[in-house]
Amino acid sequence: MAQWTQQELLGAQMPPALAQMVDSGRLVHALCLEGDPEDRRLTALAYALAGSVLCRRQKGRMCGECLDCRKVLEGVHSDLFVGAGTAAAYKKEAIRQLRQQAWQSPSEGRGKVFLLPNAQLMSVECQNLLLKLIEEPPEETLFVFLCPNRYQLLSTILSRVVTIALPPLETEECMAQLRQQAPGFGEEEYRQAALLSGGSPGKGVKLLTDEGEKKQAQTLWQLLDAMSAGDGYRFMVLMAPWEKDRAVYSQLLVALSRLLGSDEVRREKKISLARGISLRQEVDRTRQRNEANGNTALLSAALAEQLRR
Numbered sequence: 451m452a453q454w455t456q457q458e459l460l461g462a463q464m465p466p467a468l469a470q471m472v473d474s475g476r477l478v479h480a481l482c483l484e485g486d487p488e489d490r491r492l493t494a495l496a497y498a499l500a501g502s503v504l505c506r507r508q509k510g511r512m513c514g515e516c517l518d519c520r521k522v523l524e525g526v527h528s529d530l531f532v533g534a535g536t537a538a539a540y541k542k543e544a545i546r547q548l549r550q551q552a553w554q555s556p557s558e559g560r561g562k563v564f565l566l567p568n569a570q571l572m573s574v575e576c577q578n579l580l581l582k583l584i585e586e587p588p589e590e591t592l593f594v595f596l597c598p599n600r601y602q603l604l605s606t607i608l609s610r611v612v613t614i615a616l617p618p619l620e621t622e623e624c625m626a627q628l629r630q631q632a633p634g635f636g637e638e639e640y641r642q643a644a645l646l647s648g649g650s651p652g653k654g655v656k657l658l659t660d661e662g663e664k665k666q667a668q669t670l671w672q673l674l675d676a677m678s679a680g681d682g683y684r685f686m687v688l689m690a691p692w693e694k695d696r697a698v699y700s701q702l703l704v705a706l707s708r709l710l711g712s713d714e715v716r717r718e719k720k721i722s723l724a725r726g727i728s729l730r731q732e733v734d735r736t737r738q739r740n741e742a743n744g745n746t747a748l749l750s751a752a753l754a755e756q757l758r759r
């Protein structure tokens with residue numbers, strides 16, 4: 451279990467819909483928190499919710515000082531269960547055990563909390579085992595499914611939980627998390643990774659440390675430079691190595707389109723909003739043609755031609 455400072459949990463950013471539920475003491479019994487699993491805010495939020503259920507001093511947000519809160523902060527509360535978050539750990543046997551635990555009365559707190567990180571890694575069978583439990587939950591119990599994308603969960607689960615999405619991190623915040631999670635890089639590299647990842651520290655760490663991801667990130671950065679400068683030739687040279695594999699080519703175009711849609715990236719690359727919109731349309735059109743089996747080299751050449759306008 452994780453350990454937290456008071457400030458991290460008491461100051462956990464709650465999206466407005468969630469804050470309202472917690473503050474009014476009307477927290478639902480099953481939630482899905484959608485966000486990057488590597489984003490520390492997501493886990494902090496889940497623990498803060500656990501604190502609000504277990505705190506013995508007050509309803510609403512956790513006080514941070516009572517015995518229960520202190521145990522939540524230290525990650526040792528016996529009524530707080532945290533799944534291991536791996537496919538190997540989410541076995542049927544483990545889920546059956548969890549169901550039993552849920553039906554036992556709390557051993558010290560006001561209720562029980564089950565945090566399920568990377569819930570998307572649960573098999574259909576395991577999710578179905580949990581379904582009945584969240585349909586008719588024991589009293590004073592909170593289940594929190596954490597996952598990067600809600601649609602990776604069964605629709606039957608989704609229909610019984612309230613889903614709260616965490617907005618992406620601002621560039622500066624994302625850089626701060628990257629410095630912690632992947633130390634030893636330069637400020638410019640952190641900035642690039644934060645921008646290219648769209649504010650997702652999990653993706654950002656991969657961009658910094660995984661050779662394949664790094665190469666693609668550099669290409670994207672340079673493609674944006676070429677687009678900004680209207681340098682069609684340079685654009686074609688950069689695209690060439692990615693033309694062999696149609697799926698990879700599409701991925702690159704999806705990422706490029708997303709970046710052209712980011713205000714911060716366009717500002718950084720000195721691309722105006724109007725030009726960003728028209729370039730994005732061209733990139734999307736190129737991707738559609740690629741998916742309709744167009745010749746990738748010709749598609750790159752046609753796109754490069756558009757840059758000169």
Ligand SMILES: [Zn+2]
Binds near residue numbers: 517
């Ligand atoms: Zn408390």
